[in-house]
Every structure is written in structure tokens, then in C-alpha cells.
Amino acid sequence: MSNSKIPRSNENDYSADIIAERQAFIEEQTPARLHHTRQFSFDPEAMSGNIENLFGVAQVPIGLAGPLLIDGEHAQGEFYVPMATVEGTMLASYNRGMKVIRESGGVKTTVCGEAMQRAPCFVFRDARDARDFNLWLDENFTEIKAVAESTTSVGKLNEIEHYIAHNMVFTRFDYTTGDAAGQNMTSKATFVACEWIRERFPQMRHYLLSGNFDTEKRTSSVNSLKGRGRRVTAEITIPRDVLQAHLRITPEAMHYGWGITTVASFLTHSSNNAAHPANGLAALYLATGQDIANIGESNQCSVYTRVTREGDYFFSITLPALILATYGGGTNLPTQRECLEIMDCHGQGKALKLAEIAAGLVVAGELSLGAATRVDKETRQNEWVNAHERLGRNR
Incomplete structure (x- = not known):
């Protein structure tokens, strides 16, 4: 392979000519033959300021989950959530959690703080x-x-x-x-x-200018306590019959399991005691033009559960460092803008709304996976394994 430099244009590095030149360069310098990556439907000028050395677009599958019923201060009602992922079973799992949320009257979301730092x-x-x-x-x-x-x-x-x-x-x-x-x-x-x-x-x-105390794009105790981006709490009480009908688990068993996994989180010094908040957040971030590396902060959280006096199941999660935007950056790219518009979350005045939807989305995933990891005493089956065998890459 030669040491030829990647083609660039000082006049317009997003023109059709320079993009074609880079595509030809790749085929000359590497074994690749470009077909799918060179195809996209929008003006490449729109990507100026978002990427350098543009030669094409990565097409990640986007699925739709919902409706997600939110009882927030900024997000009210039902929302269909676009999620970009290549992990089979994931949207099915989130849809299952969303059904439980709807049957329980919605998830209550509260923005408790805002802070973006330079340190x-x-x-x-x-x-x-x-x-x-x-x-x-x-x-x-x-x-x-x-x-x-x-x-x-x-x-x-x-x-x-x-x-x-x-x-x-x-x-x-x-x-x-x-x-x-x-x-x-x-x-x-x-x-x-x-x-x-x-x-x-x-x-x-x-x-x-940055002494590393902002702990950007990674978890930290200071962000957990002081917050970074938006601090959001999402909480829900699930009636016993709803939990048993849709997740096939009792409130006592769900609470017992979370106690065990919380001990494991403590022993491993994990950034959270949740099941998989990064899954839903990453899929939402990819679809809506967020900086995906901010998952480093955004996935840290704490989960608190209990069985109520009435025998129902209470679940609460606090995400202290949700970093997302509805204006600027990648949110204005054409496909990402369309995904934000699905939730009516594009543009100014919508960031707190999106933060509440993101927190509700995380709850749906936590409820579904939290129940799926158990082994049924009678059938000796596991929903988590079975779902991947039936819908995911295991097939």
C-alpha cells in the first residue's frame, strides 16, 4: 500500500467531485469495492461541520418502538421511539417493557437538574x-x-x-x-x-482548560453526584397483576433479583446497578444524531426498587448525566432530523422533552430484561436465551 494522502479540497471538501475522488482512492488503495457506503439521499454539504474526509454514509437499521406512555413535565402522552441498532431482540424487548408501562398508566419523569461543564x-x-x-x-x-x-x-x-x-x-x-x-x-x-x-x-x-475533572465521555462519581447534561428520574408503580401477566414474574421475585444484582454492581465497582441502560440510549443516540461517545456518561445511573404495601412493584431510576440535544450538531442532519421529528423533538425548546423520553425508554428496557434473565422453575427455560435463539443473531 502506498503512502498517498487522502484526497482533500481546500475550496469545497463536500462536493460530488471530491467525494468521488475519495471513493476512487479507497478502491485503489484498499481491497474494498464500494457500493452501499457511497449511496445516500441528501446533500453532502449538509454534513459540513459534522465530519471530515467524507466518502459515504453508514446505513444502520432503524426500528420503531412504542408507544411509550410518558407522564412528564416536558413530555406528555404517547411517543413512538426510533432506535438504530444491529442487535436482534432488542426492540422486541423494549416494546414489551413499553406495554407494561402503558398497562400501568405511564412512567413519571422528572428533570432534577441541568449542568454542562468545562473543568x-x-x-x-x-x-x-x-x-x-x-x-x-x-x-x-x-x-x-x-x-x-x-x-x-x-x-x-x-x-x-x-x-x-x-x-x-x-x-x-x-x-x-x-x-x-x-x-x-x-x-x-x-x-x-x-x-x-x-x-x-x-x-x-x-x-x-480541561484538567480532566469534567470527566467527559466516561463515568465518574462526581458526575453521579453533581450531574452532567440533564439529571432525570423516571419512576413507576406496576400493579401486581400487570407484572405477572406481561413479564411472568412477581414483584417479590423482581425485587429479590435486583437486590442480588446490586450487590454484584458494588463488588465489581460498576457505574450503575441497572441491567442495560446503554442499549436503549445508544440506539436512540444513533438514530437522533447525538454524540454517541456521550454514552460514557449517560449510561451511569442508580436503580431503586421495592414492593409496595399493596403488593405492587415500584421501580425508579435516576440518570444523572443524560447528554443529548435537539438543536445543533448532528441533530440537523436529514435522517437524524426525521427521527427527532417522529417524537416532535427537533429544534429549540425540546431538549428536556427528549431527556424525559430517553429516561422512559431506559425504564422499558430495564423492566423487560430484568424479568427475562430469570430461569422458570417448572420449564427450566430462560426468556433471555430463548428470545435470542428465536429473533436474534443466535438463529
Whole structure:
């Protein structure tokens, strides 16, 4: 294979000619013969700002699950949810969970917080200067806030967390970002604020714009406690007869099983004690143009269950770091926009609605898989294995 450079155009790198040139380059330089990847139905100019070196489109199957009945503050009613995946049985499982939710009167969703961070680390000569800077940050928050917000029409700086370690101050600049996910927005705002701080606090030796305390695109205890993106809780009480009729399990058995898996989550230092929140979220993210790497934060959660005094089953999940958008980024690409429009979640004013739908979707998957992993005492069958044999790749 030669060391030829990938073809690029400084004038227009999304034209039909340069895309065709890259396709030819791939066939010349690799064993591949392109057919499916080179076919797409929308103007490649629409992908400017979303990808470089474009040569085609990955076609991931998209299925529809629903209706999902949501009783939220921003999402109210029934929603059909597009999910992009190559995992057989998954949509069938989520549909089963959604049926249980409908039969139970819907899942109640609540947005409990919003915060997108950039986390500079400020370095000083010694801990005493670091301590003094800590105090200075609080005293000058109003001015820093004004400087940061001068860079954005929608971003709002609500808090600067700060933690001293040795001669360093690790901070988290916490913003609300409207209907955008906001990582780029917060980077620009925080950089301008840091330069303003540098000029006014000469004891600072230097700073890193991201000192890794934002823990972007991975799980962390700080995100679990303080939140990143949107913090959403989804909760539901499932009548005993509904649980037994549709999931073939009693509230006591379901609660008992979750207790065991919670111990396993503790022993393995897992980021959550849920069954598979990443499954539904990844499928939703792929379909709707989210940054799929944000699953790193978004899948962390905590599950709480109990059997009520009436003998029904209560299930609650808190997702402290749901990062998603309905405006900007990949959400404006044609196919992703169509998927958002299925849920009436494209554009401004819809991000909290989408967050509530995402949380409800996770509940559907947790209920279905949570029941499916048990082994029936009489038949010695397992629904999880049987479903993959019948519908999934095992067939």
C-alpha cells in the first residue's frame, strides 16, 4: 500500500467531485469495492461541520418502538421511539417493557437538574496561593459569569465548583446550554473566562482548560453526584397483576433479583446497578444524531426498587448525566432530523422533552430484561436465551 494522502479540497471538501475522488482512492488503495457506503439521499454539504474526509454514509437499521406512555413535565402522552441498532431482540424487548408501562398508566419523569461543564485546572506556586485563589473565585463569580456568558446567546454559568489538591485548584464551570449538548459552547465560554482570570490573578502560574475533572465521555462519581447534561428520574408503580401477566414474574421475585444484582454492581465497582441502560440510549443516540461517545456518561445511573404495601412493584431510576440535544450538531442532519421529528423533538425548546423520553425508554428496557434473565422453575427455560435463539443473531 502506498503512502498517498487522502484526497482533500481546500475550496469545497463536500462536493460530488471530491467525494468521488475519495471513493476512487479507497478502491485503489484498499481491497474494498464500494457500493452501499457511497449511496445516500441528501446533500453532502449538509454534513459540513459534522465530519471530515467524507466518502459515504453508514446505513444502520432503524426500528420503531412504542408507544411509550410518558407522564412528564416536558413530555406528555404517547411517543413512538426510533432506535438504530444491529442487535436482534432488542426492540422486541423494549416494546414489551413499553406495554407494561402503558398497562400501568405511564412512567413519571422528572428533570432534577441541568449542568454542562468545562473543568479548568489552575496551578500555583504552593497550596497557600491555591487557597487564596479559591476564595477569590467566590468573591469574583459575578464578573466571571458575565465574561463567560458574553460568548454565547443561550449558555448560562450557574456555578464554579472548586477543589484544592496540593498546589492545584480543580474547577468545574457549570452551565445550562439550552437545547444544545453544549460541550463546544462551554469550552469557548470557559476559555474566555480563564484568560480574564489569568490577567487579574498574577499568582497563577498557568492553567489547563480541561484538567480532566469534567470527566467527559466516561463515568465518574462526581458526575453521579453533581450531574452532567440533564439529571432525570423516571419512576413507576406496576400493579401486581400487570407484572405477572406481561413479564411472568412477581414483584417479590423482581425485587429479590435486583437486590442480588446490586450487590454484584458494588463488588465489581460498576457505574450503575441497572441491567442495560446503554442499549436503549445508544440506539436512540444513533438514530437522533447525538454524540454517541456521550454514552460514557449517560449510561451511569442508580436503580431503586421495592414492593409496595399493596403488593405492587415500584421501580425508579435516576440518570444523572443524560447528554443529548435537539438543536445543533448532528441533530440537523436529514435522517437524524426525521427521527427527532417522529417524537416532535427537533429544534429549540425540546431538549428536556427528549431527556424525559430517553429516561422512559431506559425504564422499558430495564423492566423487560430484568424479568427475562430469570430461569422458570417448572420449564427450566430462560426468556433471555430463548428470545435470542428465536429473533436474534443466535438463529
